[in-house]
Amino acid sequence: MVRLSDLPEVDVAHLLGKECDAFETSPWVTGPPVAERRIAIVTTAGLHRRGDRSFDIRDTGYRVIPGDVAAEDLVMSHSSVNYDRTGFQQDTNVVFPIDRLREMAAAGEIGSLARFHYSLMGAGWLPHEIEPTAVELAGMLKEDKVNAVLLSPV
Amino acid sequence: MRPPRFLWVPFDLGRPFGAPNEPEFQAKVARTALALLERDDGPVLLDDFPEDAPGGPSGDMSGWVCPVSLPTPKAEAGSALLEEVFAEIERLAPWYAFALEERGRTTFGLCKRDIEDVVRFLDGFMDGTPDNPLPDVTLGEAVRLASEDVRSWYLEAATAQPGAARPRELADWFWGETAVGRFYLALQPVLATHADERVRQVATGQFVPRSQRHRQG
Numbered sequence: 001m002v003r004l005s006d007l008p009e010v011d012v013a014h015l016l017g018k019e020c021d022a023f024e025t026s027p028w029v030t031g032p033p034v035a036e037r038r039i040a041i042v043t044t045a046g047l048h049r050r051g052d053r054s055f056d057i058r059d060t061g062y063r064v065i066p067g068d069v070a071a072e073d074l075v076m077s078h079s080s081v082n083y084d085r086t087g088f089q090q091d092t093n094v095v096f097p098i099d100r101l102r103e104m105a106a107a108g109e110i111g112s113l114a115r116f117h118y119s120l121m122g123a124g125w126l127p128h129e130i131e132p133t134a135v136e137l138a139g140m141l142k143e144d145k146v147n148a149v150l151l152s153p154v
Numbered sequence: 155m156r157p158p159r160f161l162w163v164p165f166d167l168g169r170p171f172g173a174p175n176e177p178e179f180q181a182k183v184a185r186t187a188l189a190l191l192e193r194d195d196g197p198v199l200l201d202d203f204p205e206d207a208p209g210g211p212s213g214d215m216s217g218w219v220c221p222v223s224l225p226t227p228k229a230e231a232g233s234a235l236l237e238e239v240f241a242e243i244e245r246l247a248p249w250y251a252f253a254l255e256e257r258g259r260t261t262f263g264l265c266k267r268d269i270e271d272v273v274r275f276l277d278g279f280m281d282g283t284p285d286n287p288l289p290d291v292t293l294g295e296a297v298r299l300a301s302e303d304v305r306s307w308y309l310e311a312a313t314a315q316p317g318a319a320r321p322r323e324l325a326d327w328f329w330g331e332t333a334v335g336r337f338y339l340a341l342q343p344v345l346a347t348h349a350d351e352r353v354r355q356v357a358t359g360q361f362v363p364r365s366q367r368h369r370q371g
Contacts, residue, residue: 003164008365020155028158028197034188045168054264056295057360072259077299081363084168084321086309089261091174100171100181110188127155148191150184154168 001153011082021127032111037148040114040141041065044122045088045095045154046078055079055121060133065117069098080123083154095152114146122153156198159190163203166321172207173318179208209318218319220312220327222246229333231340236277238333243269246311253314262306264299269307272300273334279344279353294352297345298360301338308334322365329366338362339370 004012031037046055048063054077055063065074071092076085087094098117104110118137120130141149163183165172171180183203190199222245229235250269254260265272267287276297278284288296309324319327329335338361345357362370 001162002167006164006166010364010367014364023156026156026158026197030194031191034191037188037191039188050263054291054295054299056291057298057355074259075261075264077264077302079298079360081301081360082167082365084166084325085261085306086313086319086321086324087166087169087174089174089306089310090257090313092259093177093180094169094171094174097171097180097184100177100184103177103181104184109185148188150187152170154170 014082019126031147034110034148035108036111038112038114038144038146039101039110039148039150040144040146041096041098041101041117041150041152042120042137043096043118043152043154044120045152046076046121046123047074047096047119048077049073050075057121057124059121060125060130061120062133062137063119065096065119067098067113067115067117069117071099078121078123078154095154097150097152101150114141114144116140116144158196159193159199161187161190161201161203165207168321169207173209176208179205209320218323218327220315220331222249222311224332230336231280235333235337235340236273239273239337240270242333243273243307246308249314250307250311253310256314257310260306260310262303262310264306265296265303267303269304272303272307273337276300276304276341277337279341279348283348283350292352293350294354294356297353298356301356301361304334308332325363325366329362329369335369342370 047065049065049069050073052063057079074092074096076088093099101110101113105113120133163170171183173179186203190201193199224242224245229238265287275284275287286293286296288299305328308328312324312327313319342357342361345353345361348354
């Protein structure tokens with residue numbers, strides 16, 4: 001998330017005017033050290049494999065990104081035009097740091113990488129609207145024995 | 155919204171791990187975020203990442219110049235503008251090819267057409283309704299994906315030159331200095347009055363970024 005002082009005024013006004021749900025509780029769990037964690041990336045950047053369906057503006061679904069995905073197979077069809085794509089165009093890791101996590105797994109800094117990672121299109125949803133998708137994803141992550149998720153919004 | 159663990163980073167929107175082709179910096183961001191998992195002083199942890207992305211903060215304009223000198227803008231609309239766009243594409247094509255070779259990938263291609271055909275599809279709205287090139291999606295989505303494709307193609311070509319251009323400089327170049335930027339700005343009001351509701355929605359919210367709408371006067 002950028003500093004508000006680095007954004008044009010119209011974008012500042014838009015972001016500050018956004019409606020945000022208030023939560024009464026704060027979920028909190030602790031777990032094993034990072035070196036023992038199995039980690040998945042979940043991004044709201046609207047990424048998907050080239051052959052997958054592109055994201056539509058009212059799309060609450062997700063796309064599966066296999067752990068062995070090749071960078072050239074990843075494209076972005078997020079509906080917002082108000083953020084930078086040029087970083088991702090030059091290097092997928094600026095949004096989806098799969099190579100960094102592969103390196104960290106090889107070096108023993110993290111336990112392992114998930115078999116599958118997931119992508120959603122993050123614009124315009126209030127938490128309760130996207131919750132059923134989140135619950136479904138959580139179930140699949142558990143099946144994959146994932147016990148830590150790196151969330152990557154744009 | 156007070157998520158349990160959150161690392162705030164001062165990077166441009168669209169670059170949550172800082173900057174492209176900066177593996178050490180990206181790893182540092184990932185490591186810092188994951189380290190929050192080992193902290194037990196929650197239930198809410200909001201930490202700040204202390205460093206700016208390589209290349210400086212977004213507001214720090216470093217004076218990037220496009221590798222291709224484009225002709226002085228002329229046409230505001232019509233077939234003369236379309237010809238300028240095609241001439242511009244011809245000048246940028248070697249840079250796009252270079253980017254593709256260098257990176258081994260492209261994010262262009264959502265419409266599964268070449269760049270000239272994608273532009274022609276968009277231009278078809280200037281005096282009617284062109285055939286949808288993507289039968290699996292609505293006409294409005296096809297407009298959105300086409301506009302995404304053209305921007306991707308241009309910006310991948312523009313960033314082929316060595317040197318780190320800031321996102322805002324690149325956006326200002328696309329919208330303020332290119333014929334295709336003028337083409338988009340001329341097309342937007344036409345799309346905004348199209349008979350198809352989804353096309354109108356795309357024109358209103360997903361065609362010109364908020365920060366560039368001042369160019370429409």
